[in-house]
Amino acid sequence: MTAENAVYKVGHLDDLDYYGYKETLTGRVRHELGITAFGVNAWLGENAGDRVIPEHAEDQEGDQDELYVVVRGRARFEVNDDKFDAPPGTLVYIPAGPTRRTAFAEQPRTMVLAVGATAGKAYEAHGWELWGRVHDLFQAGDYEGVIAKGRETIEANPQYGMPLYNLACAESLGGHPDDAIRHLGMAIERWEGARELARKDSDFDPIRGEPAFRELVS
């Protein structure tokens, strides 16, 4: 990329395409702007009392150090056993580890920016932002809903292995073996770890006996 043709992109926190994820609303800054070197998303609490950051820890292999920046409104963070008020300009930095964190909006339209990357590792975009759109449907067992709402976007962004893999899971569980095998194949092409995962993933039990599946994971 040279200086002449490098592409910059402009967006606005209020213009992102927000969707529901684990009781929250999130906008995909990294994905929409095409950022590749770190993760960054916006989290929105529309009403006072709404959860604005999903409760979680970053305690798995490769999980991220995260910086939360309150950009608007007011949030109440809960980190382990601590609770604190977070007006605009508050920075909350939580390195990867067992620290549990969540936050709630104290004012309408509270906005928190979350930035993350894994220390000591080159950033790899797994595209969870695409999967996040249908995550709640998947958890509820609505596999047809996942396919209806997610397949088109996930197929349109084949650079990400993880959403393709998860789509294949939904298709396997939903009784669409051919689609599941096709999308698992695409996932493995882009993400070698998918092969290993698929071998042990019970979501693929419905298609485990298919010769095409056995060939993919061998």
Add this chain to the structure above:
Amino acid sequence: MSAGYKVAQLDEIEALDDGRVPMRPVRHHLGITAFGVNAFIAARAGDRVINEHAEDQPNDPEELYVVVSGRARFEVGEDTIDAPTGTLVFVPPGPRRTAFAAEDGTTVLAIGATPGRAYEPSGWEIFAPLDPLYRSGDYEGYIERAKPLIEAHPEFPSALYNLACVESLAGLTDDAIEHLRTAIERWPRARELAPTDADFDPVRDDPRFEKLVAS
């Protein structure tokens, strides 16, 4: 960090002033190691809020600018962009970019990392206040202040590279070669940068320099 996390107020992080745009060193203050993040501040409308630069060296970062207060006017390449609070401007390595405050009290958060590479904190925030000495040609003043800072922060070998640059410009050839050698040992990128860095013009023909940057 026994509590497992850190909290700060952006406005309470002491600003560093390198004679250009004042900056609150967020990454350094919080001890972040996985990506770069700093807040640049302009007190008055019309003040510059992002220094003009291009990120066009090998392995330079891609950068996301977030206007967190006030309003800025960005200039990227040939384009001008009005950027009220909440605007996101993402610039990959390459284009020249700068920004000016369009309102008093404008703050722009700059987040950066290099695609495909693990982030390495360079500690440039610590050494930025020395830049005016470098730019004004007060090389002796720079060297005097840089040496104790480097001793206090051995984790940032790029500072050794910059010290070597200044020593080269100051005519202290032996010191420049020695510090460039140590910088390369501890920070391989120094070898990529030195061959085209004009600061080394005074020592470029020294056989020891040629040997250091070869291979």
